[in-house]
Structures are given as C-alpha cells and as structure tokens.
Amino acid sequence: LWMIFFIMISAGLAKEHQLFAPAFAYVKNTFRSNRFVVAMLSAIGGILPIEGRVTVSAGLLDTVAPKEGHGREKLGIVDYLATHHYYLWSPLEKTVILPIAAFGLSYVAWLGLIAPLLVVSLAFITWYIWTQIHEEEVAIQPGRFKLSAVLRNTVPMVVAIGAYVAGASHVICFGSLALYYIVITQQWNFKKLLGYVRWDVLAWVGLAIALGNFMKTYGGAWEAMLKTTMLDPHTFVGMLIISLIGFTASFLMGSSGKFVAIAVLMAQVFGVEYFLWFFAIDFSAYLLSPTHKCVMVGNRYFGTPLSTYYKALATWGGLLLATAGIVTFVL
Numbered sequence: 001l002w003m004i005f006f007i008m009i010s011a012g013l014a015k016e017h018q019l020f021a022p023a024f025a026y027v028k029n030t031f032r033s034n035r036f037v038v039a040m041l042s043a044i045g046g047i048l049p050i051e052g053r054v055t056v057s058a059g060l061l062d063t064v065a066p067k068e069g070h071g072r073e074k075l076g077i078v079d080y081l082a083t084h085h086y087y088l089w090s091p092l093e094k095t096v097i098l099p100i101a102a103f104g105l106s107y108v109a110w111l112g113l114i115a116p117l118l119v120v121s122l123a124f125i126t127w128y129i130w131t132q133i134h135e136e137e138v139a140i141q142p143g144r145f146k147l148s149a150v151l152r153n154t155v156p157m158v159v160a161i162g163a164y165v166a167g168a169s170h171v172i173c174f175g176s177l178a179l180y181y182i183v184i185t186q187q188w189n190f191k192k193l194l195g196y197v198r199w200d201v202l203a204w205v206g207l208a209i210a211l212g213n214f215m216k217t218y219g220g221a222w223e224a225m226l227k228t229t230m231l232d233p234h235t236f237v238g239m240l241i242i243s244l245i246g247f248t249a250s251f252l253m254g255s256s257g258k259f260v261a262i263a264v265l266m267a268q269v270f271g272v273e274y275f276l277w278f279f280a281i282d283f284s285a286y287l288l289s290p291t292h293k294c295v296m297v298g299n300r301y302f303g304t305p306l307s308t309y310y311k312a313l314a315t316w317g318g319l320l321l322a323t324a325g326i327v328t329f330v331l
Contacts, residue, residue, distance in 0.1 A: 001202055004055050004297070006174035010157070011059040012196025013181040019153035020063050022146045034138035037064055038075070039129050042082030054083045054294040056161060058301050064138050065302065071137025076304030077312045078133065080294055081125045084287065087256055088118045095260040099279075102264045103272060117280060120323045124316050156180050200300050207296075242270060243281050250282040254291030259283060273328070280324035284317030 014020055041060045058079045065072045087095040089111065100110050111118075160177040164170055187193060246266055250259040259282040267275035286292060288310065298304045 001206055003170040003174055004202060005197060006171070006178040007055055007059040008197045009178040009193055010174065010181050011062045012193075013178075013185050013187060014153070014157075015063050017185045017187075019181065019185075020157075022149040023154040026150075034064075034135045035129060035133050038078060038133055038138055042078050042129065054079060054297050057083050058297055060157075062301070066137065068303070071134070072302050073304045073308060074133055074137065076298030076302030077308065078129060079302065080298050080309070081128060081312070081316070083294065085118070085121045085125060087260075087283065088114050088121060094257050095283075098257075098260050099264055099275070102268070103275070113276065114279075116323045116327050117276070117283075117320055120319050121316065124319055128312065152184065198300060239274075242266065243277070246278055246282050247285040250285035251289050252291065254286060254289030254293075256286060259286040277324045277328040280320040284320055287313045287317055 038061065041064065042057060044057075044060065058076075061075045061079050065075045087093055090096055096107075096110060099105065100107065105113070156177060160173045164173040182188070182193065246262050249262055253259070260279070263275065263278040263282045266278040289295075295306070295309060299306060299309060
C-alpha cells in the first residue's frame with residue numbers, strides 16, 4: 001500500500017509537470033505512434049521481476065492516460081495484461097520455479113511445455129494494444145526531445161525501479177523518488193500532493209489483500225480434498241469435476257503461489273500429462289479472482305469497469321483453455 005501511495009504521488013507530479021514529455025517525444029517522433037509508447041511502457045512494467053509490477057506499470061501508463069473516458073479505462077486492461085504474462089515464463093517467478101522443481105525440468109524444457117499458452121497470450125496482448133487502443137485515446141503532450149531533461153526527469157524513475165529490482169526497500173525506492181519529484185517541481189503544497197492519491201484504490205486494494213490472506217490461511221481444506229479424492233480423470237465427468245475443484249480453489253484464493261501449487265498437485269495426483277490443462281484452468285481462475293488485488297488496482301486507478309475487465313480476462317482465459325484443451329486432449 002505504501003508503494004502504491006508513493007507511485008501515485010510520483011506519477012501525479014510527472015503528469016502535471018510533463019516530466020516525461022521529452023522522453024515520450026523521442027519515442028513518438030521515432031516510431032510515429034502513440035500506441036507504440038503504450039506498448040513500450042506496458043512492456044517495461046510487464047517484465048519487472050518485482051512484487052507489485054501492476055502498480056509500477058499503472059504509474060507509468062498513467063503518465064500517458066487521459067483524465068477520463070474510454071481511453072483511460074482501456075489502459076487498465078493494458079496494465080493488467082502486460083503484468084501477468086510474466087507468470088508463464090519468468091525464471092524468477094514461483095509459478096515457473098515450482099513446476100520446474102516438482103517435475104525435474106530444465107528451464108528450456110519448461111518453455112517448451114508452456115509455449116502454447118505463452119504464444120497465445122502474447123498474441124492476445126499484442127492484438128489488444130494495437131486494435132483496442134486508438135492513437136487519439138493516448139494523451140501525449142507535444143514535446144521536444146532534450147537529453148538533459150530526460151536525465152533529470154526520466155532516469156530517476158528508472159533508477160528507482162532498478163534499485164527495487166536489486167532488492168532495495170520499496171518504501172525507500174519510491175519514497176525517495178516521490179521526494180525527488182517534489183523537490184524538482186517545487187511542489188510543497190501537502191494538500192495538493194495528497195490530491196494525487198486515489199484513496200479508494202488504497203482501500204479496495206487493502207481489502208483484496210486482506211481477503212486473499214484470509215483464503216490463503218484457511219484454504220488448506222482444498223488441498224487436503226485434492227490429495228484424497230479418487231476421481232477418474234480419464235472420464236469426461238471426472239475431469240470436469242476435477243477441473244471445477246481446481247478452478248474454484250484458485251478463484252477463491254487469488255494467489256499465484258496457490259494456483260500453481262494446486263496445478264502441480266493435481267498433475268501429481270491425476271497424471272503429469274494433464275499439467276498444461278490444470279495450469280490453464282487454475283491460471284484463468286486466478287486472473288478472474290475477486291481476491292486478486294491487481295483487478296482492484298486497475299478498476300479504481302483507471303476507472304475500468306469490472307464488466308470491461310472480465311470481458312477481456314474471460315477472452316484471454318478462454319483462449320488459454322482452448323489452447324491447453326487442444327494440446328492435452330487432441331494432440
């Protein structure tokens with residue numbers, strides 16, 4: 001929550017004082033596309049090996065988001081999509097580390113296993129950015145590239161993110177960044193600084209964290225049930241029930257660590273050959289979970305309606321399930 005607080009202040013100052021305008025001008029003038037700026041920012045936010053990627057990505061995207069309207073709402077979806085393909089491929093993420101350890105895979109072997117889901121995910125994200133985001137919906141102010149301005153205004157954000165990636169405290173990294181932007185913009189009005197903070201975002205994210213922690217603490221019954229069940233995965237009804245159990249458990253817990261643990265457990269109980277299917281089922285449930293705080297970040301930060309969220313996420317999840325189903329049960 002402190003991380004979100006400081007990033008909101010930093011992003012608010014950067015947007016009001018157009019601190020990133022010189023850097024954006026260079027990218028826009030080079031590639032002649034506002035959408036490319038969105039793609040670049042979402043790519044940066046999406047590959048950061050840190051907790052709270054969605055918050056950092058939201059702060060970056062907020063600097064090019066209009067104040068209101070459909071353009072702003074769509075960036076909530078971009079923020080979410082860009083920060084969640086990471087769970088499929090990053091060797092630093094437990095959703096990759098746990099299956100590798102459980103099944104004795106190499107990282108290359110893991111990429112080969114997960115490749116169908118990764119390809120369809122990247123294709124869907126690319127399609128969304130380039131077809132659903134329109135040039136006029138991105139609020140990039142006309143600017144002129146100036147190296148000194150980039151070094152003064154943009155590089156400190158990169159340094160703060162880099163320090164956090166290296167293991168420094170999120171409070172120190174982003175608190176220092178917020179203080180730095182306060183100094184260079186000479187914005188000492190405390191009331192105005194607090195005006196950059198979306199208190200409803202903090203409240204909803206805090207609630208999602210609390211609910212998620214509650215389900216993680218008291219969710220052991222699900223795992224116990226999976227370990228003792230004797231359902232037959234070779235029948236349609238048996239696989240359907242097994243899949244619904246995994247989906248429900250992952251949906252209620254809203255935890256990346258829990259959903260992959262359930263998928264691995266199911267594969268160990270019912271057969272490793274079904275792992276891709278179980279992973280797709282449980283990952284889709286995780287994406288849609290009401291205890292998944294990333295939904296609340298975008299919903300409150302960008303004003304993205306939940307119906308818009310679930311339409312996009314259900315499409316992504318449906319593509320994952322169709323792909324995993326074809327690979328597992330047909331090919």
